[in-house]
Amino acid sequence: MSAPVSIDILKQHLIDPEICIRCNTCEETCPIDAITHDANNYVVKADVCNGCMACVPPCPTGAIDNWRTVRREDAYAIDAQFTWDVLPEERALPVSEAGSDTVPVVAGETDKAIPVPGPATDTVRGSIVPPWSAAKPYVNLYTHKAPTRATVVGNYRLTDATTDSAIHHIVLDFGATPFPVLEGQSIGILPPGATADGRVHHARQYSIASPRDGERPGYNNVSLTVKRVLQDHAGNPTAGVCSNYLCDLKKGDVVSVIGPFGGTFLMPNHPNSHLLMICTGTGSAPMRAMTEYRRRRRLKGATGKLMLFFGARTKEELPYFGPLTNLPKDFIDTNLAFSRTPKQPKRYVQDAMRERAPDVAQLLKDDNTHIYVCGLKGMEDGVLQALKEIAEAQGMPWDPLWERLRMEGRLHLETY
Numbered sequence: 109m110s111a112p113v114s115i116d117i118l119k120q121h122l123i124d125p126e127i128c129i130r131c132n133t134c135e136e137t138c139p140i141d142a143i144t145h146d147a148n149n150y151v152v153k154a155d156v157c158n159g160c161m162a163c164v165p166p167c168p169t170g171a172i173d174n175w176r177t178v179r180r181e182d183a184y185a186i187d188a189q190f191t192w193d194v195l196p197e198e199r200a201l202p203v204s205e206a207g208s209d210t211v212p213v214v215a216g217e218t219d220k221a222i223p224v225p226g227p228a229t230d231t232v233r234g235s236i237v238p239p240w241s242a243a244k245p246y247v248n249l250y251t252h253k254a255p256t257r258a259t260v261v262g263n264y265r266l267t268d269a270t271t272d273s274a275i276h277h278i279v280l281d282f283g284a285t286p287f288p289v290l291e292g293q294s295i296g297i298l299p300p301g302a303t304a305d306g307r308v309h310h311a312r313q314y315s316i317a318s319p320r321d322g323e324r325p326g327y328n329n330v331s332l333t334v335k336r337v338l339q340d341h342a343g344n345p346t347a348g349v350c351s352n353y354l355c356d357l358k359k360g361d362v363v364s365v366i367g368p369f370g371g372t373f374l375m376p377n378h379p380n381s382h383l384l385m386i387c388t389g390t391g392s393a394p395m396r397a398m399t400e401y402r403r404r405r406r407l408k409g410a411t412g413k414l415m416l417f418f419g420a421r422t423k424e425e426l427p428y429f430g431p432l433t434n435l436p437k438d439f440i441d442t443n444l445a446f447s448r449t450p451k452q453p454k455r456y457v458q459d460a461m462r463e464r465a466p467d468v469a470q471l472l473k474d475d476n477t478h479i480y481v482c483g484l485k486g487m488e489d490g491v492l493q494a495l496k497e498i499a500e501a502q503g504m505p506w507d508p509l510w511e512r513l514r515m516e517g518r519l520h521l522e523t524y
Contacts, residue, residue, distance in 0.1 A: 120178050123174065149190050242377060258287075290375075416432075443460045473502070
């Protein structure tokens with residue numbers, strides 16, 4: 109009697125193209141570069157993925173948490189996944205040649221300890237859990253297959269008309285349709301039309317710039333901070349599909365919305381929590397939401413400190429400049445940094461942080477401090493380096509502090 113023949117089975121990690129909003133969070137988070145993308149889909153390399161699950165908690169939609177059990181030799185190829193519009197159905201596995209059950213070998217389900225990335229690995233650099241006192245968020249109430257509709261009730265330019273940086277503040281009203289959000293969450297906008305190859309445009313993700321009780325208190329609306337994209341990262345002329353669509357909207361126009369998304373980049377609810385907020389450009393959206401919510405709660409017992417470092421090329425290109433400068437100094441400690449002011453040296457948010465090192469250090473020493481960083485990816489290294497220098501100058505070793513901030517949900521990075 110012959111022995112059973114074991115089939116080499118793979119639990120293949122897949123990303124659902126119907127739910128994915130192409131935010132790049134998974135690729136940025138993966139500690140072993142197992143995720144890649146093309147113009148259509150984000151996909152997981154079956155021969156690289158070790159099932160460590162580091163990418164699953166940060167995903168705002170849950171698209172990353174999909175698996176199919178396949179024979180290793182029949183694993184779905186990357187090129188095939190790039191063409192998918194939907195996930196394939198689960199396949200029935202063949203019975204072994206001996207006709208008896210065998211124990212499959214499944215990737216990611218071994219007795220080996222799963223490595224948890226820490227600061228030393230330079231991979232998962234921010235928290236993947238929310239603050240302990242954050243309210244519970246709603247996510248994925250509306251999807252690509254079943255979006256909801258919102259009406260434009262406001263659209264105005266935030267930046268000076270003389271600048272090339274056109275940033276708009278756009279207010280969307282959901283009427284009687286439930287759309288509960290929290291500060292730090294985002295939504296997806298489905299622009300009309302299709303790509304050159306006939307595919308419907310994917311949703312674009314935008315952080316919400318208004319607090320949970322609405323842009324206008326008591327109304328079922330949200331606001332967005334949107335920059336009109338007129339060139340790519342290399343400086344070549346291009347027209348951002350969704351940003352131009354949004355910036356051109358008029359009052360009364362109706363847009364298709366999915367979401368909300370995000371379960372970690374949330375503000376703490378306990379009133380004595382301190383917020384250290386660091387942002388550039390449209391990365392100010394979640395900071396505006398948090399600041400406005402705290403402002404509305406100020407007379408209801410919220411006593412925590414707010415400190416903001418906000419960077420832009422020039423004063424004219426900084427969104428919300430006027431309202432920010434009018435906020436009471438005893439409510440928020442605002443520090444602005446401009447990198448392209450004529451006849452002035454370049455100054456970035458990390459430079460402003462170093463100038464205020466004693467005050468930043470005091471916040472780092474306090475267990476009630478929560479740190480939020482939002483803006484272009486290029487700022488992340490500089491901000492973390494400044495925090496490291498400030499902490500260590502005050503006798504706080506950075507690596508253990510960094511790890512504690514991450515694990516306690518007190519260091520949140522959202523860069524793009």
